[in-house]
Each structure stands twice: as structure tokens, then as C-alpha cells.
Amino acid sequence: MMQSSPLNFRRAVIWLGRLLVGGIFVYAGYAKLVYPNHNLWPWFMLKFSVSANLSTFAFQVESYKVVGAQGASLVAHTLPFVEIVVGLLLLIGWRFRIWATLASAILFGFLCLVTRAYLLHMDINCGCFGTPEPLTIMTVLRDSALALLAVLMTVFAHQEARKPHPWAAPAANS
């Protein structure tokens, strides 16, 4: 009879990270596409709404004053889709360590930008979830917690990968 997988602390963090980080990534990417304009019908209205939302997001990216207008437009038109894909891959769990590492890098990058903007007293919107959200210390703390969870999840996933799977058959005695 198979033994059930032992629920240790590392595995619990990995599961929590998959659900939370993956879910938040999917939501963040989706929100950037459909908020604040969520007119989804007819088709030309959907196209316009998504384009308008992405141009608003590009403006929010530019307000961080790290990239210029073209760089902000590139980021705005790619990041939401990257977030959705990475989030889904984390939730599904396929090639988990790769996407966990990427998610951690993305979150760490966000944290650096948000912290920099906060320390420079920039009166800007976070741009995290589509709708206007002033950048405050709570934003920094929230992103820190998420980045920490993502890093722990990634580190533990690599550690667990080096151990034999709990369900693996014991090595046969020679």
C-alpha cells in the first residue's frame, strides 16, 4: 500500500506559494487587461477597452521613471500576459522550479521598484491590479511578504527536488 506524502513545513510553504503567488499573478495579469474599462461586448468595444487599459498601465509604468515611453509601452503590452502564463504554470505545477524562480525574480523586481518609489516619496499609483491604488507603505509590505513567500517556495522546491520523492520505492538491496 502506498504511504501518503508527509506534510512537512517545506511542502506546506510550496503549496501555499503555488496557490497564493500563482493565483495573484493570474489575477494581476487579468486585472491589468480588464480594469478599469471592462466593456467586453461587442468585439470592437473589448478591443478598445483592453487597449485603453494597457495604455493606462503604460502610463503607470512610466510614472516610476525607470523606463521611457517606449519601454513603458513594451512592458505594458507584455507583462500582463507573462503574469497570467507564469501564474497558470505555477498553479498547474508543470516544471515548477523554473517558473517559481521566474516568479520570484519578477516579484523581487517589483519590490525594488515599489520600495524605490516609496523612498523617493513619489506620489504615484502602484499599477499592480489595474485600478488606481496609491503607493503606500502597505504596498511595500504586501510586496515584501509576497516576494518572501515566492523566494521560500522556490528555495524549498529546489531542496525537495534533491531528496527522493516520499512515494518512491526504496532502493533494492543488492
Place this chain on the structure above:
Amino acid sequence: MNRRSLVVNFAVLFATLTCATVLALASGASQAGSVTDVDPHKAYGTKSAPITMEVFSDFQCPACKQLFKTTNQPLIDNYVNSGKVYLIHRDFPLPMHAYSRIAARYARAAAQLGKGEQAEKVLFDNQEKWEQSGDVDGTMASVFSAAEMAKIRVVAKGNSLDAPIDKDVALGKGYNVNQTPTTVIHFKGQTYPVVGVVTYDVLHQFLDQLLSQR
């Protein structure tokens, strides 16, 4: 649970969430009556244009500045002046911006002298300066003559402009405007609210799409 089941479960979950969201959020344009309470000093173009655009903005809002600088002029050049769009500026000073109502008063006062566009330009161009110092008067004085400023000050510092600004705000709240800039596009009895900064490239494609349905 094996991996295949996990994939299937998540696919079903994602599909369900997507359908639920589409059903919940699918909200095409709403029906609306004709546009009322238009201050002729703050409107550009011809009233008989097929598209009417009401732009709710706040002079102290950085996104409104972006919209003004990147979208407004090409819109006026290509659509307003050719009679395709009737553009109406609505003041929507946000409570968190200390000087935006003052700026709105000065801009309206200048508009009554026929200098509305000039006032808007100088206020948006120098937004970072006067939002720190509160010196809206000094900003306006940098482009208007002493005689013009004297007339502007009398009107701006009086009470006559509060009512039209409050009317614009009430109108915006009727459209559920809660952030600036918000552009409300009227076409064939339909209303399309658009929140945020819309680039001219995106806007003109949409306007062309609407006009092709005439």
C-alpha cells in the same frame, strides 16, 4: 491526486472563472439621453457632430496632463475641427488635490475671455510647479497680460464659478466617474465611458470604428 487530474482540475477551474467573469462584466454601452449643461466656453467643435466626448479631468491629475498633452491636440486637429467630434471639457476636481478647484476656477475664468485653451495648456505644462506651491495665479500670470489677469482674477476669486464646477462634478457622479481622466463618449444614443489615459492611436481607431457605423 496525479498530475493529469491536477491539470484537468485547474483547466476546469480557469474556464469556470473566465465564463463567470465574462458574464458578470459583459456590459456594453449604456443608453443615455442627450448631453446637457454644456458651457459653450468649454466646448470645442460643432454640436451636430455625430460623436460627443465629455472629458472629466482634474488639473492637478498627472494622468489628465498626459491625456491633454498626447491625445487632446491630435483629436482636435483630426476629429473636432472636421466636425466629427464635439469635445466638452468637464471639471472634476478630486478631493485629494488641494489646488485643483482653484485651477479649475482660473481656467473657467480665462475661458470666459476666450482664452480657455491657453489657460489649460499653461496649467498642465506647469503642473508640477503649482501643485507644490499652490501658486495657480502666478502660473496663469506668466502667459496672460496684466489686463487679462485682472479680469480673470475678479471672476476666479468670486463665487460665480462654483456652481458650474459643482454641476460638472454632479454630472460626472451620474456617470459613476470616480477617477480622472474619464472620457464619456456618446454616439447614436449609446454611452461609452472610458477611464484612464487613452493614447491617440487607440482612440482614433475606436472613433473610426464608431464613425463607420453611421
